Amino acid sequence: MRAGTGAVFDGAAAGYDLARRQLVPPFDDFYRAAVRAIPHGREDDIRVLDLGAGTGLLSAFVARAFPRARITLADLSPRMLDVARQRFADEPGRLELRVMDYAEEPLFGEYDAVVSALSIHHLDADEKRELFRKVYGILGEGGMFVNADQVLGETPETEARYREAWLRQVRERGVSEEDLSAALVRMREDKMSTLDEQRAWLEEAGFRRIGCWYKDYSFAVYGGYRQD
Numbered sequence: 001m002r003a004g005t006g007a008v009f010d011g012a013a014a015g016y017d018l019a020r021r022q023l024v025p026p027f028d029d030f031y032r033a034a035v036r037a038i039p040h041g042r043e044d045d046i047r048v049l050d051l052g053a054g055t056g057l058l059s060a061f062v063a064r065a066f067p068r069a070r071i072t073l074a075d076l077s078p079r080m081l082d083v084a085r086q087r088f089a090d091e092p093g094r095l096e097l098r099v100m101d102y103a104e105e106p107l108f109g110e111y112d113a114v115v116s117a118l119s120i121h122h123l124d125a126d127e128k129r130e131l132f133r134k135v136y137g138i139l140g141e142g143g144m145f146v147n148a149d150q151v152l153g154e155t156p157e158t159e160a161r162y163r164e165a166w167l168r169q170v171r172e173r174g175v176s177e178e179d180l181s182a183a184l185v186r187m188r189e190d191k192m193s194t195l196d197e198q199r200a201w202l203e204e205a206g207f208r209r210i211g212c213w214y215k216d217y218s219f220a221v222y223g224g225y226r227q228d
């Protein structure tokens, strides 16, 4: 199953960034909301883990907002991480790249923020619950987790509205049929959960001050804090 996800993203790595702005209609607001949720000052020397970092899009937003941050990028796909390595070629000292399956493997280290974008929806419900527990365990005191991801509509009607709005918006943005077909293939791997389900799993994992800080149809930015 996971080998499938890795292979799908290995295949998509080369043209991935170009298609992103079309395929994620609220692109800038969505990624910026994730970074704004990190409760640190610009000059803080923070440690950040990006789960499912891919080509490093979210990490790049984090790196710009926090120039002293040290960022670990974890991903299943070596080819996506190769693109990330090129993206950060001028500042290699700030980065650590880890090829890993964050659902299957233990997480280690201690972080001020664990972030993720558009990745955790590839896990099923039990895997998300377990991942939220593991993330809680690697946060330092007061650390926080922020996930910018796609959530399932609370009802079939809401989900149909989300899907319809997404298709309309990406077509308005002029997505090529090739990119759209490739995205639809990748979406077959999706195992989305509702925001309410995920809030409950965050709470169960120990997170407090759980919030949703941005939402545009299925695109949501949510998470919580470790509280000792």
Ligand SMILES: C[S@@+](CC[C@H](N)C(=O)[O-])C[C@H]1O[C@@H](n2cnc3c(N)ncnc32)[C@H](O)[C@@H]1O
Residues within 6 Å of the ligand: 002, 005, 006, 009, 051, 052, 053, 054, 055, 056, 057, 058, 074, 075, 076, 077, 080, 100, 101, 102, 103, 104, 116, 117, 118, 119, 122
């Ligand atoms: C849609 S891409 C998002 C990449 C990046 N975060 C972004 O915002 O552009 C999803 C990424 O999650 C990775 N991924 C999915 N499941 C994973 C897992 N269990 N462990 C590690 N990486 C995973 C894929 O390889 C892919 O690079």
